[in-house]
Amino acid sequence: MSSIWKSNLTLSIFGESHGPAIGMTLDGHPAGEGIDLESLQTLLDRRAPGRSPQSTLRKEGDVPEFLSGVKDGKTTGAPLTAIIRNTNHRSGEYEALQNVPRPGHADYTAHVKYGGHHDHAGGGHFSGRLTAPLCIAGGICLQILARRGITITAEIVSIGDVTGPEVELMAEIDRARGAQDSVGGVIACVATGLPAGLGDPIFSGMENRIAGLVFGVPAVKGIEFGTGFQAAHQRGSEHNDPFYFDGDTVKTRTNHHGGILGGITSGMPLSFRAAIKPTPSIITPQESVNLATYESAVLSVQGRHDPCIVPRAVPCMEAVTAIAICDAMLEEGVLA
Amino acid sequence: MSSIWKSNLTLSIFGESHGPAIGMTLDGHPAGEGIDLESLQTLLDRRAPGRSPQSTLRKEGDVPEFLSGVKDGKTTGAPLTAIIRNTNHRSGEYEALQNVPRPGHADYTAHVKYGGHHDHAGGGHFSGRLTAPLCIAGGICLQILARRGITITAEIVSIGDVTGPEVELMAEIDRARGAQDSVGGVIACVATGLPAGLGDPIFSGMENRIAGLVFGVPAVKGIEFGTGFQAAHQRGSEHNDPFYFDGDTVKTRTNHHGGILGGITSGMPLSFRAAIKPTPSIITPQESVNLATYESAVLSVQGRHDPCIVPRAVPCMEAVTAIAICDAMLEEGVLA
Amino acid sequence: MSSIWKSNLTLSIFGESHGPAIGMTLDGHPAGEGIDLESLQTLLDRRAPGRSPQSTLRKEGDVPEFLSGVKDGKTTGAPLTAIIRNTNHRSGEYEALQNVPRPGHADYTAHVKYGGHHDHAGGGHFSGRLTAPLCIAGGICLQILARRGITITAEIVSIGDVTGPEVELMAEIDRARGAQDSVGGVIACVATGLPAGLGDPIFSGMENRIAGLVFGVPAVKGIEFGTGFQAAHQRGSEHNDPFYFDGDTVKTRTNHHGGILGGITSGMPLSFRAAIKPTPSIITPQESVNLATYESAVLSVQGRHDPCIVPRAVPCMEAVTAIAICDAMLEEGVLA
Amino acid sequence: MSSIWKSNLTLSIFGESHGPAIGMTLDGHPAGEGIDLESLQTLLDRRAPGRSPQSTLRKEGDVPEFLSGVKDGKTTGAPLTAIIRNTNHRSGEYEALQNVPRPGHADYTAHVKYGGHHDHAGGGHFSGRLTAPLCIAGGICLQILARRGITITAEIVSIGDVTGPEVELMAEIDRARGAQDSVGGVIACVATGLPAGLGDPIFSGMENRIAGLVFGVPAVKGIEFGTGFQAAHQRGSEHNDPFYFDGDTVKTRTNHHGGILGGITSGMPLSFRAAIKPTPSIITPQESVNLATYESAVLSVQGRHDPCIVPRAVPCMEAVTAIAICDAMLEEGVLA
Secondary structure, X not given: OOOEEEOOOEEEEEEOOOOOEEEEEEEOXXXXXXXXXXXXXXXXXXXXXXXXXXXXXXXXOOOOEEEEOEEOOEEOOOOEEEEEEOOOOOOHHHHOOOOOOOOOOOHHHHHHHOOOOOOOHHHHHHOHHHHHHHHHHHHHHHHHHHXXXXXXXXXXEEEOOEOOOHHHHHHHHHHHHHOOOOEOEEEEEEEEOOOOOOOOOHHHOHHHHHHHHHOOOOOEEEEEEOOHHHHHHOEHHHHOXXXXXXXXXXXXXXXXXXXXXXXXXXXXXXEEEEEEOOOOOOXXXXXXXXXXXXXXXXXXXXXOXXXXXXXXXXHHHHHHHHHHHHHHHHHOOOOO | OOOEEEOOOEEEEEEOOOOOEEEEEEEOOOXXXXXXXXXXXXXXXXXXXXXXXXXXXXOOXXXXXXXXXXXXXXXXXXXXXXXXXXXXXXHHHHHHHOOOOOOOOOHHHHHHHOOXXXXXXXXXXXXXXXXHHHHHHHHHHHHHHHOOOOEEEEXXXXXXXXXXXXXXXHHHHHHHHHOOOOEOEEEEEEEEOOOOOOOOOHHHOHHHHHHHHHOOOOOEEEEEEOOHHHHHHOEHHHHOOOEEEEOOEEEEOOOOOOOEEOOEEOOOOEEEEEEEOOXXXXXXXXXXXXXXXXXXXXXXXXXXXXXXXXXXXXXXXXXXXXXXXXXXHHHHOOOO | OOOEEEXXXXXXXXXXXXXXXXXXXXXXXXXXXXXXXHHHHHHHHHHOOOOOOOOOOOOOOOOOEEEEOEEOOEEOOOOEEEEEEOOOOOOHHHHOOOOOOOOOOOHHHHHHHOOOOOOOHHHHHHOHHHHHHHHHHHXXXXXXXXXXXXXXXXXXXXXXXXXOOHHHHHHHHHHHHXXXXXXXXEEEEEEEOOOOOOOOOHHHOHHHHHHHHHOOOOOEEEEEEOOHHHHHHOEHHHHOOOEEEEOOEEEXXXXXXXXXXXXXXXXXXXXXXXXXXXXXXXXXXXEEEEOOOOEEEEEOOOOOOOOOOHHHHHHHHHHHHHHHHHHHHHHHOOOO | OOOEEEOOOEEEEEEOOOOOEEEEEEEOOOOOOEOOHHHHHHHHHHHOOOOOOOOOOOOOOOOOEEEEOEEOOEEOOOOEEEEEEOOOOOOHXXXXXXXXXXXXXXXXXXXXXXXXXXXXXXXXXXXXXXXXXXXXXXXXXXXHHHOOOOEEEEEEEEEOOEOOOHHHHHHHHHHHHHOOOOEOEEEEEEEEOOOOOOOOOHHHOHHHHHHHHHOOOOOEEEEEEOOHHHHHHOEHHHHOOOEEEEOOEEEEOOOOXXXXXXXXXXXXXXXXXXXXXXXXXXXXXXXXXXXXXXXXXXXXXXXXXXXXXXXXXXXXXXXXXXXXXXXXXXXXXXXX
């Protein structure tokens, strides 16, 4: 299982942060779908490090190389594999971390799970870098959906306790960096133009599918659909969204349900929010343990780490939503 | 897909609220596991309606009949199927609803998805009643885990805006009922005694598995692990949980991570919270549409409906957590 | 895993031969499909024991009870569960077998696999009786396909070394019975009316899907598609089927490929043959072991056992083929 | 689905014959398993073209490049991806074939399935070349099994009507080549050293798993386990394998069951045979159609094609068997 998401679409993510390459294989998507490389690169660039003063200094052109499944700019219908070479890794930096797990990071649990055999450098397979192949798959799905009038847009709701325009959000990230610290945030994502009737009851609802993918993005600690946790504070008369006819189309006057009822799309905008925790790797010294010597340790992480990964997680939310929607459309036979 | 959850364990849920029976098949669990029927019934009774003045008046003894997979009180290793007969249904009540979907309910989306062929009576397959078979499966898993020292407990955090002792929470439910309305709430769930190393990175993390099951419980609008959405407001120095040795065991001083790092259990208590929306079915008149006549409609739902399903969702959270943990233990070969 | 077949359709088979009931849950099929109970019963009766002098004397009316997924004679779209009660079991007969595994049967391997906890009576979950729920699922699929002009027919090719009309085949079964022995045979199955383009390359070809289901029928020892093993003796110039246009339709002059090329249907009749071994349970004494005493044992199986299950496996072949084809059609979106 | 095999192990095969690369991702295997590159290459070389006068003249060093999942010669536990670059393709040769499908090949069905968008050059994703990544995955599994005392060996049983020593088999291939024709054959595969208790009843038996993989090898038209089709000609008293104790171990005096009873390994050697059809691409002119002009066509395939792929399919049979066995061992928790 682990890094395979398999439903009607299958997405296999592979690679380690400091290994030869990262990549993905998408299988089950339709043949004959155009791939606009420029548009795809724009998505990848939004996710990539090194774009702004607020993000990590490690600079890599995350340019995918397509190994299969594409011919003359269109999908062939066969499995589509794309890889990104890792060119800028400096694993030496991570040797100090080998036995001292970073608090808040998967270093320790990966050590237990894989008996010390995993590639810990740069977080290995647990690195946020693995969201690049996720965005390749999602970028292809976003293009497939856009051609059918479906648009997906994510944006930052808050950084730490700050809400407001982007300049203020970025200022909060700068303050965290200045304090040799990191900070979390919340992202909102909305999909519009969806047909009603996508998804299933119980275990294959749109929430299940999206949540199952969203938690594939490291650092996500929560997800809520529509009014989400606020719904727990509402009365039914307030929360229930009244139905009405807009011409022949059934709509709801409000959208507390976030476009999903009983796991199935209602045709209203599908909306969710995801909570992103602060980056684990900070310069501020943290208490840890040495797994080799069984002694206490103090850790100050010096590497090139974003003080806040929220901005880079924004395109990831669009990507996973597109994957989940394409998957549900395939099931309904409306992606032929 | 729809009502099948398939990983190392497979759980198939079937039935419609007013059909002959509801039930489930569990497959992949170990042979030779004892099933304490009394303890299982206690869990089912916590979920069942009609237990308290606050819950629906419809009374059914949710007593499972085991059709397969059990011999002499132990699992045989073959698929385990249990059903609950529906004895108390009064479908006539639902005829009025056939063409007028309840706001906040799956009536409308099920109508679109299944082209009008679904069994709408009592919510059909979308009914909260389908959580009874979920609790049968979860109850068996809870017993399997308890024998290995793993305990799972859920409780209500809040009803509407009320937190506090149970009597105050129930009073808020009564107020909602008195107002011919309904109300939501938040549930917290904790699993203790877990080994470190369960779960996988990316798509098969413990969060993905649990979320994929939790959203199988109708009315869940959000889930958060550890500090969850609050983590989005924290700095890394505050959020990251320092590691230390407790004897030979690695623990963390705080547990903001909720027992999961990189999708894998750390050995600390696994914790999450789920947001439950208010029951859609209320007596208070609501605006809706008539799907047959294409006219506006006003709906006042008269049936036996809980003003708050949060109390009955508590054992469901324990159930799904047990299923997810058993599943991850099977993968690690530690449930032999 | 075990008794779940999950692709676009999911089929979960449950039950033990002498337990309370056997049954199945089908999930993923379309809503609004009529179920002709009479036609379904005819299929089940062809599979049932006790129909002819050649088959076992155990007589059970294999009449399915539908627990979910059917309303007014049509599928609702929700999971469809049907069960058959076991009414005629006489487990006492099997006590002698508890520790002495029947040669050629799963008694021994089930004992190892489930650590002695499995229900050995009547073969438990390994009984040929479990093909009844398989035929319920397949019968529903056969009706779905028949409405789309797709017909599936299986027939006996040989019993032992005998080929020819049915009376001669039955005579060979009688000879086996007279010798207190059993006998195997070969079944051929053909599906006509299929569209071209169903199935996938590599692991989800029509052969993979059908074989994955056919080996779910106990006693199957081999499967071959088109000319099958005979193809291994052919030259390419002989085996390759020339293409030609019949109007606008591409056909082949011969059909050595059995309607499948590269895992995908060609539109020509899909054909395969399956080899069925002789029934393991025979009166003739056989050498075995006593797993409790670690001593040699001699076994003469006295129960009601068919000397040849080939006739009863015929409808099973039609059933599994229908399931595989419906599954592939769902993937292509041509079963909406 | 298509090119993903997902059970406890997941294997994703990607690539097109004349695209940039072919490859595979294996996921779910244990961490810390050594990979002996030399031994792996030996397996790949047995599969590769150009080794003997009997095989195609196209010569490519099928040397895998590992992109992820390996560190210091051992598996890290993360998904393992390896690719092989396609260096020797001459797609021009295939332009003539674009609209004229080769009889016996997937050209036509792929055309229908993918609406003309597939990469037809060299057979694209349907090429036998895709068995190279299958052998990488299988080669890794073979090494994992060998360390646990499990050995898998396949060999040619017959080429056309010829059985006997290799020199005679090769002579028959030469005769087919001399006749500008091709020829099929039969391969036998045996796994020894297996524990009893691997596999499941009904849909996840060892036969289902192996058959599901074997039909992933192009040109396979049939599979039979143990005595296979011959079992259909036997009486039970002849076919059933008597049990006896060899010390504390239960064995059978004969092995007509091929090491599998009820889908589960008995501990006796697991054996099967696969039928391989003659190569579709032959110089001898064949009748076909022109899909662009709707006219008849005559095709003489000039490319570098093996007159017989049976020798190259031998390591593939070992590979898929190893994958299926590793998968079943993971399920039993005996590969930790």
